[in-house]
Amino acid sequence: MKITRVEFLANKEPIHLAEPWRPAWKEPDGGYTTSFNLSLYKVYTDQGIIGYGPNLGGDPELLRGLNPFHIGQFWHNYMGGRRAGNSGKRAAGLEIALWDIIGKAAQQPVSQLLGASRQKIPVYAATSRLLEISQHIEQVKSLIDLGFKAIKLRLHRPDPWSDVEVVEAVRNEVGDTIELLVDANQNNSSEVYKFWSRRTAQQVARELDLLNVYFLEEPLPRNDVEGLAEISASVDMFIAGGEHVPTVDDFKSHLLTGSYDILQPDITLAGNFGIIGLRNVSNVADFFGKLVIPHVTGNGNFFIMLAATLQAMATVDNCPMVEFPYDPPILIPETMQTLLAEPIWIDTDGAIEVPSQPGIGIEIDEGQLALEVSLAWEI
Incomplete structure (x- = not known):
């Protein structure tokens, strides 16, 4: 062929x-x-x-x-x-x-060819915007009603303690009925935003740890492996990151220093992972006792990137969940799964059945x- x-x-x-x-x-x-x-x-x-x-x-x-x-x-x-x-x-x-x-x-389906270890994978709803506290509370409640068992909130306000207030308010409102995940987005670029220092990141991490946050994503730039390792060693919650890491080999320093408890490679964002790369980094992470929760980009190509990610992660044992961008009325199936007659969606357990059509599992309807x-x- x-x-x-x-x-x-x-x-x-x-x-x-x-x-x-x-x-x-x-x-x-x-x-x-x-x-x-x-x-x-x-x-x-x-x-x-x-x-x-x-x-x-x-x-x-x-x-x-x-x-x-x-x-x-x-x-x-x-x-x-x-x-x-x-x-x-x-x-x-x-x-x-x-x-x-x-x-x-x-x-x-690719997962079957590679030796599937499961047929469905839990996902978390990744929200994307900074909202008022009341709006965040209502949003999280609506996501719980839809069946999501884990939800990610975003931080990036001028005052990091305002970020903490949002997480605290949501946790107080919904209790421990769901896993709360938090993304600090400190590895992105901005000419105006005042990025956290190591001290600020450490202080915020300790406060979020008290709120039973499942993971804190990118509290510092990905190349500050020493600072990330210090935070990871000082809190019980997981420290996560890595969506911008360019290749599998570039996770080496994070694994050796213990910077990340959870690696978050993206199948396409850096252009060098793909299905083979996700499996490779998952296997290496497993040797170090680390988890992998892949990042999945929310845009017009989301449906095919998610399908391929699910095929890869159905074959590894150290992936507790996968990212699922969902933030109505913007990040929704109508904007991100336009070529699928039936969108990929969660079941009552907050998980997704690994797509089962031959290939990467989906049937694209042009x-x-x-x-x-x-x-x-x-x-």
Whole structure:
């Protein structure tokens, strides 16, 4: 089998959001987003099998004439990052498309081919905005009513103690009926926001620990491994991070120093992980007794990135849950799962059934949205 043709699929019209959106990590000076876009690779083979992957800007020429079953070589050549030149190609979307082809050729979901250890995975609802305390309380209550068992709140206010007040108010209102997760977003960039010092991060962590927070995400920049390790050693709650870590190997210092209790690689954000990378980092983390809760980006390509993430994490034992961006009326299936006839959604246990169609588990319906198709190359 070999790849014979690659097309790009993109939405013709913007996927409009119900209201302008400025997520917490862009506060206070970031712009507002009013719509999402999606862009996919559609990869053809000489045996009539078609695979899909999110277009991250990786060059589809990397697939020319490739046997999809040589995916290990593809990952090491373009995504592994062990040596200069073996990463930075933003090839994770191409890797996902290859796995989609392999699964379809075998008529099995990828997780089954790789040795699944479970059929469903808990998720947490990742909210995205800074709201008033009363709004946060009502939002969390509505998410609990929908069936979510774990919910993430965002911090990024000018006064970190105002952030703590929000978490305290929510915890006091809902009690210990759910797991509360907190994202400090201290690894993002801003020209205006005053990022936390080590001392502030330590103080906030201690207060959140008293509120029985499950994890505190990125209380310091990811490269401050010493500061993160100090915080991790001083509190009972988990310290998490790593969505911006570029390659599997770049988690080495965090593992050796104990900076993160929970690693949060993203299957596509850095462009170098893919399904193989998520499995690799999970296996290495397990040697160190660490957990992995993958980050999943909320945008127009969310549905395919989530499906691929679930396939990978169904094969490892140290993943207690997966991120599920959900923040009505913006981050919802209507804006992030536009090409699925049936959206991926939680069950009564707050978990998601691992998609079971051959390949990465989902059936993409191109008729769900007006798409623009363009040819990348063809043999």
